[in-house]
Amino acid sequence: MTDKTNTNTNDNLLLDIRDLTIQYVTDSGTVHAVENLNLRLGRGETLGFVGETGAGKTTTALGIMRLIPSPPGVVRSGKIIFEGEDLLEKSEAEMRAVRGGKIAMIFQDPMTSLNPVMTVDKQIAEMIKLHKNVGEAESLKLAGDMLELVGIQRERMRDYPHQFSGGMKQRVVIAIALACDPGLLIADEPTTALDVTIQAQVLELMKELKRQFDASMLLITHDLGIVADICDKVAIMYAGRVVEYADKRALYTSPLHPYTIGLFNSVPDLDEDKEALNTIPGLMPDPMDLPSGCAFHPRCTHATEECSKSKPPMVEAGPGHFVSCPVRAGLKAQGGE
Amino acid sequence: MIRYILRRILFLIPVLIGVAFCVFTLLYLTPGDPARMILGDMATENAIKEFRAKEGLDKPFLLQFGNYIYKAITQGDIGRSYITKRPVMNEIMATFPATLKLAAFAIVIAVVVGLPCGILSAIKQYSVFDTLAMIFAMIGLSMPVFWLGLLLILLFSVHLRWLPPSGFDTFKAMILPSLALSAQSISMITRMTRSSMLEVVRADYIRTARSKGQKESVVIWVHALHNALIPVVTLCGLQFGHLLAGAILTESIFAVPGVGRLMVESIKMRDYPVVQGGVLFVAVAFSVVNLLVDLLYAYIDPRIKAQYR
Numbered sequence: 100m101t102d103k104t105n106t107n108t109n110d111n112l113l114l115d116i117r118d119l120t121i122q123y124v125t126d127s128g129t130v131h132a133v134e135n136l137n138l139r140l141g142r143g144e145t146l147g148f149v150g151e152t153g154a155g156k157t158t159t160a161l162g163i164m165r166l167i168p169s170p171p172g173v174v175r176s177g178k179i180i181f182e183g184e185d186l187l188e189k190s191e192a193e194m195r196a197v198r199g200g201k202i203a204m205i206f207q208d209p210m211t212s213l214n215p216v217m218t219v220d221k222q223i224a225e226m227i228k229l230h231k232n233v234g235e236a237e238s239l240k241l242a243g244d245m246l247e248l249v250g251i252q253r254e255r256m257r258d259y260p261h262q263f264s265g266g267m268k269q270r271v272v273i274a275i276a277l278a279c280d281p282g283l284l285i286a287d288e289p290t291t292a293l294d295v296t297i298q299a300q301v302l303e304l305m306k307e308l309k310r311q312f313d314a315s316m317l318l319i320t321h322d323l324g325i326v327a328d329i330c331d332k333v334a335i336m337y338a339g340r341v342v343e344y345a346d347k348r349a350l351y352t353s354p355l356h357p358y359t360i361g362l363f364n365s366v367p368d369l370d371e372d373k374e375a376l377n378t379i380p381g382l383m384p385d386p387m388d389l390p391s392g393c394a395f396h397p398r399c400t401h402a403t404e405e406c407s408k409s410k411p412p413m414v415e416a417g418p419g420h421f422v423s424c425p426v427r428a429g430l431k432a433q434g435g436e
Numbered sequence: 437m438i439r440y441i442l443r444r445i446l447f448l449i450p451v452l453i454g455v456a457f458c459v460f461t462l463l464y465l466t467p468g469d470p471a472r473m474i475l476g477d478m479a480t481e482n483a484i485k486e487f488r489a490k491e492g493l494d495k496p497f498l499l500q501f502g503n504y505i506y507k508a509i510t511q512g513d514i515g516r517s518y519i520t521k522r523p524v525m526n527e528i529m530a531t532f533p534a535t536l537k538l539a540a541f542a543i544v545i546a547v548v549v550g551l552p553c554g555i556l557s558a559i560k561q562y563s564v565f566d567t568l569a570m571i572f573a574m575i576g577l578s579m580p581v582f583w584l585g586l587l588l589i590l591l592f593s594v595h596l597r598w599l600p601p602s603g604f605d606t607f608k609a610m611i612l613p614s615l616a617l618s619a620q621s622i623s624m625i626t627r628m629t630r631s632s633m634l635e636v637v638r639a640d641y642i643r644t645a646r647s648k649g650q651k652e653s654v655v656i657w658v659h660a661l662h663n664a665l666i667p668v669v670t671l672c673g674l675q676f677g678h679l680l681a682g683a684i685l686t687e688s689i690f691a692v693p694g695v696g697r698l699m700v701e702s703i704k705m706r707d708y709p710v711v712q713g714g715v716l717f718v719a720v721a722f723s724v725v726n727l728l729v730d731l732l733y734a735y736i737d738p739r740i741k742a743q744y745r
């Protein structure tokens with residue numbers, strides 16, 4: 100990504116990840132979870148972060164929070180610039196003020212994200228006390244307000260997590276995340292563990308609250324339908340790298356990277372009465388032993404000899420539409436698409 | 437909650453009757469006539485007959501058992517010692533305080549030592565401390581109590597002459613037996629705390645707590661510890677029960693005048709009513725401790741409490 104053409108002017112830029120590389124060093128080998136990842140998020144934007152399981156989405160999110168479990172996780176290189184400051188340079192104490200206060204995270208599984216032996220009001224109040232200068236009673240009152248905001252009756256604030264359903268637990272988690280009005284909300288597959296009707300409700304709530312709190316959001320998902328519904332921008336991740344980054348509209352109308360196209364084709368389409376889904380041939384590469392060059396080349400129908408040799412750079416194929424596939428970007432530039 | 441407690445106490449009754457039945461049957465089947473044992477060899481046939489009639493010993497087995505249970509429940513009368521001729525209940529009550537003290541001391545030592553060791557081991561996994569703690573826990577678990585007891589006596593009583601080798605009347609005398617008895621519990625509590633902590637620290641809600649910007653010390657000591665303690669509390673309770681019931685060896689080695697030693701002595705002298713009463717008493721103590729542990733468990737784990745209705 101080059102600065103001159105990016106639609107975000109610098110003061111509109113909230114999060115700018117540059118060349119982030121995160122590995123897990125284990126006994127059986129080094130997992131290249133995130134490799135030279137670049138990502139930008141403007142103020143007020145919602146960025147959809149899409150990729151198959153194991154692509155490194157959660158790792159990226161934990162990297163931003165500086166919560167990569169270590170060992171085995173190691174941040175090898177890169178910068179995570181948030182509001183103009185590199186989070187990787189911050190001390191642990193400075194980071195604690197960022198976590199929850201400026202960047203809040205919603206985790207994948209609401210069933211296990213709440214402390215089972217603490218009432219939910221205390222869990223929300225804990226967040227409030229950490230970042231706002233209020234006493235115990237006031238924090239509990241605010242916690243009750245937050246619960247009402249996410250659609251849970253105040254009377255239930257003294258309940259324990261096991262007394263709530265999955266969808267309600269996720270609402271509690273959302274209440275915790277938004278309690279201190281964070282500038283950035285990272286939601287890691289917030290609805291994957293919920294059943295479909297509840298998914299829609301929770302997403303609607305998040306959409307509404309994001310607007311109300313004027314927060315930016317990094318929404319991790321592998322559901323392109325959710326992305327279409329909520330996001331402004333989309334980043335497609337494959338084997339630890341962002342392979343395509345664009346406005347939602349541009350990405351949905353003219354996806355460029357062969358992997359992105361494969362993803363779209365594998366979404367079931369009700370209008371077309373096809374027998375089988377078009378799945379992408381081959382499997383996700385072993386993250387301990389990534390293919391040389393473009394990690395996608397063994398599964399790619401467009402692959403040339405060059406693809407297996409050098410890592411493809413991100414090129415801007417259209418305004419604000421970046422793709423790391425020289426073959427396809429070239430085609431587009433020649434008007435071949 | 438009250439209903440749960442009452443139900444648990446009700447459940448205790450069949451268990452205890454079962455235990456009593458087993459012990460009573462054993463006693464009934466052992467050779468030797470209780471009447472003759474109590475009245476002595478010099479007693480006349482008539483006196484014996486009279487005694488048997490008075491004590492109901494000429495009745496059928498089940499009736500005798502029923503009578504035994506009835507007297508145990510209504511009068512706390514569980515027979516008389518063949519040797520001292522005193523009620524078994526008195527014998528047990530005279531020795532129980534020592535056993536209780538010994539077990540209580542041992543469990544306190546086990547918790548006070550085992551819990552912090554386990555927590556530290558988990559926080560500093562694979563450190564020198566962790567390795568040493570795990571080695572000691574291994575030794576503590578595998579060392580038989582009688583051997584450890586003898587080693588302690590050799591070191592602290594014979595060589596260093598710091599502590600008396602037997603008795604249980606002074607605080608100093610209580611140290612060695614409690615220590616010997618607690619070794620296995622220390623080891624088990626250390627290991628359980630460590631593994632429980634290690635598991636909990638990886639839990640999602642710990643990550644949530646960190647993502648709030650919470651201090652690592654609060655994350656560990658508030659969020660992780662409370663959850664990690666849940667299985668440890670159960671273990672401590674079970675251990676306390678075991679210590680109460682299992683103090684026999686320790687009491688024998690250190691000559692502690694407790695229920696365990698009373699039972700050993702009674703077995704040696706074929707004083708069956710005392711043996712029977714002792715077993716019954718230990719079973720009651722064990723069950724009561726278990727009940728208390730379950731209640732404590734409900735207190736610290738709200739998920740369990742919800743089921744107790």
Ligand SMILES: Nc1ncnc2c1ncn2[C@@H]1O[C@H](COP(=O)(O)OP(=O)(O)OP(=O)(O)O)[C@@H](O)[C@H]1O
Pocket residue numbers: 123125130131132150151152153154155156157158159168171172321386
């Ligand atoms: N603690 C860890 N130790 C070792 N490897 C790990 C660890 N956490 C993640 N990984 C590996 O890092 C890679 C990226 O994992 P990550 O959880 O970031 O994927 P993801 O994109 O979030 O997948 P999902 O959609 O399943 O959540 C995977 O290959 C995973 O096996």
Ligand SMILES: [Mg+2]
Pocket residue numbers: 156157158207287
């Ligand atoms: Mg994930």
